Amino acid sequence: MKTSEVLERLPREELQNLLKKSDLKASLILIFNWLLIASCFVAIKLFPEWWVWILSAIVLAGRQLGLAILMHDCCHDGFFKTKWMNRFFGKWFCAAPVFADLDRYRTYHLEHHKTAGSDSDPDRPNYINYPVSKASFMRKMLRDLLGLTGIKVLYLIIKMNAGTVKYQLSYDGSKTLEISLFSQLKNLVVNLWPSLLIHTIAFYFLGLHYFLFWFAYLSFYMVFSRIRNAAEHGSPIDSNDLNPLVNTRTTIANPLERLTVAPNYVNYHLEHHLLPSIPPYQLKEFHKKLSQLGVLKNSKVAKNYGEVISDLIKM
Numbered sequence: 001m002k003t004s005e006v007l008e009r010l011p012r013e014e015l016q017n018l019l020k021k022s023d024l025k026a027s028l029i030l031i032f033n034w035l036l037i038a039s040c041f042v043a044i045k046l047f048p049e050w051w052v053w054i055l056s057a058i059v060l061a062g063r064q065l066g067l068a069i070l071m072h073d074c075c076h077d078g079f080f081k082t083k084w085m086n087r088f089f090g091k092w093f094c095a096a097p098v099f100a101d102l103d104r105y106r107t108y109h110l111e112h113h114k115t116a117g118s119d120s121d122p123d124r125p126n127y128i129n130y131p132v133s134k135a136s137f138m139r140k141m142l143r144d145l146l147g148l149t150g151i152k153v154l155y156l157i158i159k160m161n162a163g164t165v166k167y168q169l170s171y172d173g174s175k176t177l178e179i180s181l182f183s184q185l186k187n188l189v190v191n192l193w194p195s196l197l198i199h200t201i202a203f204y205f206l207g208l209h210y211f212l213f214w215f216a217y218l219s220f221y222m223v224f225s226r227i228r229n230a231a232e233h234g235s236p237i238d239s240n241d242l243n244p245l246v247n248t249r250t251t252i253a254n255p256l257e258r259l260t261v262a263p264n265y266v267n268y269h270l271e272h273h274l275l276p277s278i279p280p281y282q283l284k285e286f287h288k289k290l291s292q293l294g295v296l297k298n299s300k301v302a303k304n305y306g307e308v309i310s311d312l313i314k315m
Helices: 003-008 012-018 023-046 050-075 083-098 102-115 134-145 148-162 181-218 220-233 255-259 269-274 280-292 305-312
Strands: 249-251 300-302
Touching (some): 012 280, 023 050, 023 280, 050 083, 050 181, 050 220, 050 280, 083 102, 134 220, 148 181, 148 220, 181 220, 220 249, 249 269, 300 305
Parallel strands (some): 249 300
């Protein structure tokens, strides 16, 4: 079944309702994410025990991923009603805190939507090698937890912003570019000043507690990002088919998973690929309607992320 055929099965009025955006819902979701972030720093200030730092880092990493997901929704102009709100809040309150670039990400990501299920997909290196052996998967998790992946990613973020490496979120750094040192420094200032401004302000107010951000970012955030990324397109029914019904997976996330690997409705990824302009807060309802129509009966819909991980590992 083609995407157009799927949408034709939905009554026009229902489809229009699903596409309705709400500034109130978007604002509440964004505020909720930032309140959770603030609570992590409050927790370690009030209770400076090591285990509080660990728990706070886990929750904070889930919200770091949450901000990246909201940036993704803003890049589709599918979060707030207006383009300027998606651009403004997407840039300053979602992208910049996690060293992302809304505009470049938008260009990159829209190409992913056009080409997912083909060799032209820029995200393909992130998922095409799944399933992997259990030993390989555990090594990936260990590198993520130890910060090795995070250091590599941060290094390549700097290189991409300097303009010496092509912008790509597989972070392999294979496509290098030759530019002058002056141009590199200029690019770094132009591309990273929003992030540097926000983090300077954060350090000023948080002091040493600010380093919780880096603890979370370099470890648990990398773990959650890898699992989320692989869950969307790893080990699909057919990775060489442009149809989202066979190249994409949806996962029904439980509360703990929504706090960590699946914030802000990102788990409804198949639905998102079928209708990228739908607001994230409408994806659950869209999933329900598609299920009622029997559209997803032959697609990959995992019961939880444990099932996804089992699918990503060779038995």
